[in-house]
Amino acid sequence: MPTNRKPNIKMSAFKARGVENPIYEDGEEKQRKPYIETSKTNGIGVDNPYDEDPEKHLGNEECKPNDDNVKDEEEEEEEDQGPVARCVNKFYGGIHNFYKRNKKIIHYTFLGLFLLGYFALVIAACIVNFKQALALLVLTLIAIFFVFWDLFIAKYGDKIAESLKPCEKFLDNHWSIIRWFVYGALLVAVILWLALDTAKRGTNQVIPFFGLILYILLIFIFSKHPTKVRWRIVIWGLLLQFIFGLIILRTKPGLDAFNWLGIQVQTFLKYTDAGSRFIFGDNFQEHFFAFAVLPIVIFFSTIMSMMYYLGLMQWLILKVGWLMQITMGTSPMESMVSAGNIFVGQTESPLLIKPYLPDLTISEIHSVMSSGFATIAGSVLGAYISLGIPAAHLLTASVMSAPAALAISKTFWPETAKSKHTMLSTIKLEKGKENNLVEAASQGASAAVPLVASIAANLIAFLAVLAFVNATLSWLGSMFNYPQFSFEVICSYVLMPFAFMMGVNYNDSFLVGELLGMKTFFNEFVAYQRLSEYIHNREAGGPLFVDGERQYMSVRSEAIATYALCGFANFGSLGIMIGGLGSMAPKRKADIASCAIRALIAGTVACFSTACIAGVLYIPELYxxxxxxxxxxxxxxxxxxxxxxxxxxxxxxxxxxxxxxxxxxxxxxxxxxxxxxxxxxxxxxxxxxxxx
Known part of the structure; x- marks a missing residue:
């Protein structure tokens, strides 16, 4: 017979205040918990005031359950169950209690067994075929290094920082004198290196070096607050660019590593063909862009979503952001977004700091937007690679443009206010909200559908508009016996000086200027598609000129153009950026709109500075x-x-x-x-x- 139990009225005090009683939740298991297990923080580094005793803070200490009443209810429930159900519940409860008591031991045991099996696999692979297992060995050693580094910093980081305080205090007190020696030494080192490199390799590196200086001077002259520029950010940003470029483009290990990484990325993206072939048939590559390029965006988005769910992307972004913060002295928010833009797009990276967006200074907002304009998303990176753009150059450009964006943006709009958040350790990056890895993969694929549709729609629209504009200009030009007059011709002459100052060959600079115009006034997809045509024409060995028009450019010019185009800095992205940030921080819409044009210019110049560094450092193989x-x-x-x-x-x-x-x-x-x-x-x- 059903038992008559009085309804528990002790929840009313909580509900009257709009707070759910943490004790009386649905489910028998939750009812047996005398206290709630709460997080020590609320996700943003602030202590949870209800951590220890929620009833105490609500003034309802009498609402705590009586243990005797709970036991009586449990006994009454057990009487209502049959013997089999009671036996199953008792067995399940025993297992559950055993797991709760030994949870850490069980987790560490399974983790230890997994690691033991993994290391055995790596060692066996190295013994059987070391050449094939070398990549796995290197990745394993890198992972081990960072794991121990994190453990070391977590345990001794505060002690190390405390021991270095005297040195920090000394530098702060004498920095006004020391900095001139540091800057002078850097300047002398750069001049000596450039002189020796020019004597050895010719004058190709000189023009982009002076082009870089010219771009910095122009940004400084038109700066919002020229007297407030912090030259530490500028110098360290350019220095990080140069160091990244030097390691990747001039050292054999760095060049080999990024070439290998580019090959692996290309191989990885080829797996998209399996899905495309299944959906569109064996002849899917006949419609190459629609059925071979755009599906890559879906595949890459799926992988990124899975990595976010596992927390790998957050960990990597924190590491890169920490490096830029301690070297350049930028705020944690700026550093985090700039690091995030290496991997994700201009509207996804601000989500990393969404809770803090309303508190950003206007200079920080400008920096966040500039970083988005100066880089590209990982999801479209694969699409550009599939067009035939060298993967190694695209990967290098993504890394080099992150510090460049901070350096240029903080010169164009220097900081005049104090940031409310100064410690990177207070920022908490949440993992994906999906319930499991399969849901994360599905969510990533679904999220890519609007992006794919947007890319296709924009290409159709922009190429149609470009054809119409060219037809109109050709009609006007034919009145003056110059039917070749077009939008590309205008861009090639107007933007040619910018291309030439990046180190592009004079004759190639007109083609690169044309690409820069397409990227700025339409989008980078249109520009990269045209660049891929030039690359294919060169590789095919066709004639250099057809009807007086140049058909391709040199490998070096192609590389520099790849770096210059690697960013979302175009007028179409301007609306996307304003709309995306405005929806995340509605109260800052006016500030976002006020600095949007400057951020677009800063992002463009950041891409140009990356191209200048590439022009100084890149030496193509003997082609x-x-x-x-x-x-x-x-x-x-x-x-x-x-x-x-x-x-x-x-x-x-x-x-x-x-x-x-x-x-x-x-x-x-x-x-x-x-x-x-x-x-x-x-x-x-x-x-x-x-x-x-």
């Missing part, structure tokens, strides 16, 4: 079509006689004479290069069949 084109026709830096002879020899070997006047080429060579080599080395090929 003979580039050597011949620049030496014989572009009036570029003269190649050594040995390189020229070697390249002409390769050209002769790659040329096949089918019929008189009918010659085929491979590896990017063409008839124009063959003519030039025949002038220099007439005995190397049957040049009589080439020149009448």
């Amino acid at each position: 003979c079509p580039d050597v011949l084109m620049s030496t014989l026709f572009d009036n570029g830096t003269n190649a050594s006689t040995t390189n020229l002879m070697s390249c002409c020899t390769d050209l002769f070997k790659s040329s096949t004479l089918l019929l008189p006047g009918n010659i085929t080429f491979t590896e990017g060579f063409n008839i124009t290069m063959l003519n030039g080599c025949c002038v220099l080395f007439p005995s190397g090929f049957n040049c009589s069949e080439v020149r009448p």
Whole structure:
């Protein structure tokens, strides 16, 4: 028979205050808990005032349950159950209590067994095939290093900081004198390095170096508060750029590592073809962009969502943000968003600091927006790689532009107020809200659908508008016997000086200027698509000019253009940024709108500065079509006689004479290069069949 129990009225005191009683929750298991287990913080580093005793703070200490009443209710419930149910409940309760008592031991046991099996796997793989297992070994060692580093800092970080306080105090007291020695030493080191590098490799590195200085001076001259510029941020931002670029572009380990990483990313993205083939059929690549490129965005978004759920992205972002904060001296919010923009997009990275957005200074808001404009999202990174843009350059640009964005933004709009948040350790990054990894993957795929639709819609619209504008300009130009007049022609002449100051070859600078115009007035997808056409034309070895128009550029110019285009700084993104940030911080909409145009300019210049650093540091491998084109026709830096002879020899070997006047080429060579080599080395090929 059902028992008649009095309704428990002790919850009324809580409900009268709009607070749910933490003791009387649904479920028998929760009713047996005498106290709630609450977090020590509320997610943003603030102590929870209801941590120890919620009833005490509510003034309802009498609301605590009576243990005798609880036991009586449990006994009454057990009487209502059958013997099998009581046995099952007793068995389950025993297991549950055992797990609660030994929870840590069980977790550590399973973790230890997993790690033991993993290390055994790594060792066995290294013994069987060390070359194949080298990447796994390196990643494992890096993970071990950071785990022990985190443990070390957690235990001894405060002691180390305390021991370094005398040094910090000394530097603060004498920094006005010491900084001039530091800045002078850095300046002398850069000048000496540039002089030695120029003497060894030619003058290609000089122009982008002075281009970088020119961009910094222009930003300083038009700064919102020129007298408030903190040069530590500027110098350290450029120094981090230079260090990253030097390691990646000039050292063999760094170059090999990023080339290997680029190959792995390309291989990883190829797995998208499995899903595309299943949905669209075996001939899906016939519609390459729609069925091969856009699905990559969905795949990459899924992976990023899974990494967020596991907490890997938050951990990585915190590490990069910490590095930029301690070196550049920027606020935790700026550093966090800048680090996040290496991996996620312009509207996703501010979500990392969403609870703190209303408290940001206007300079910090400007910095957050500039960082978004100066970088690209990881989800579209894969799409650009699939177009044929070198993966290593895109990955390098994403890393280098993060400190550049902070340096340029804090010069263009310096800080004049005190930030309310000065400690990175007080910022808590939450994991994904999904219940499990499968839900996280599904959520990531679903979240990419609007992005894919937006990319496709924007490309259709912008390319249609571009065609209309070009037709209109051609119609106007035909009135003056110049039907080639187009939007690209205008951009190529207006923006050519900016491209040239990045270190692009003079003849290539018109093409790069055209790409910069497309990126700024339309979007970077349109620009990268056009750049991929130039790359494919060069690799195919087609003619350099068709109807008087240049068809491709040198490998070095392609690399510099890749860095300059690697950012969301365009007028279309301006609306996205204002709308996204405005929805996260409605009370700051006026401040967000007021600094949007400046942030767009700062993001653009940050990309240009990254391209300048790449122009100073990047040295392409000996690519003979580039050597011949620049030496014989572009009036570029003269190649050594040995390189020229070697390249002409390769050209002769790659040329096949089918019929008189009918010659085929491979590896990017063409008839124009063959003519030039025949002038220099007439005995190397049957040049009589080439020149009448």
